[in-house]
Amino acid sequence: MPHGDITHIDIPVSDHDRAAAFYHDLFGWQISAPPGFEDYPMWQAPNRISGGGLAPRSADFTQPRSYVEVDSIDDVLAKAQAAGATVVMEKSPITETSWWAVFRDPDGNHIGLFEGLVGM
Numbered sequence: 445m446p447h448g449d450i451t452h453i454d455i456p457v458s459d460h461d462r463a464a465a466f467y468h469d470l471f472g473w474q475i476s477a478p479p480g481f482e483d484y485p486m487w488q489a490p491n492r493i494s495g496g497g498l499a500p501r502s503a504d505f506t507q508p509r510s511y512v513e514v515d516s517i518d519d520v521l522a523k524a525q526a527a528g529a530t531v532v533m534e535k536s537p538i539t540e541t542s543w544w545a546v547f548r549d550p551d552g553n554h555i556g557l558f559e560g561l562v563g564m
Contacts, residue, residue, distance in 0.1 A: 451558050452511035453496035460485050463498045504532075509546070511556035517545045520557055524549070535559075 457463035464475040464485055473487040475498065488495040499505065514520045517535045525531065528550040535545045535557075542560030549555060 447513065447515045449513050450510050451513040452556070453494075454499040454505075454509045454511070454556070455487075455496060456501035456505045456507065457498045458501045460498055467498075505554075507554075509554050509556050511544065511558045513558050515559070517543055517557045517559045521545060521547060 455463070455467075460483075464487075467473045467487060468475055472490050475485050475487045477483070477485040484497050484499060486495060486497045496511075521531055521535070524547045529547045531545065532548050532554055533544075533546040535543050537543055538560075542558065544559075545557045546554055547557070
């Protein structure tokens with residue numbers, strides 16, 4: 445996907461099995477946990493393009509979060525901070541070839557960033 449595309453949406457859940465059944469029945473999403481990510485079942489919409497994860501709900505993660513694919517997380521975080529954003533989570537690895545980060549925009553919205561390839 446090109447720089448700037450929304451590539452992933454995490455939905456905070458308190459019960460993975462209940463949420464998986466709910467979203468599968470409601471939207472027909474295919475949901476499974478990839479090897480190595482057993483606590484993070486991922487969903488894929490029928491269009492085979494849209495997708496995301498059912499992430500554990502926490503005090504800091506109570507609303508769905510969109511992830512934007514970028515060419516460089518480091519560059520985007522620097523630009524976001526210069527424009528008034530704050531970093532919520534620094535760049536962290538997902539796999540050997542992919543990373544993620546989260547910032548809070550000036551209105552308080554949490555936006556995720558994704559860089560790289562996921563070899564799953």
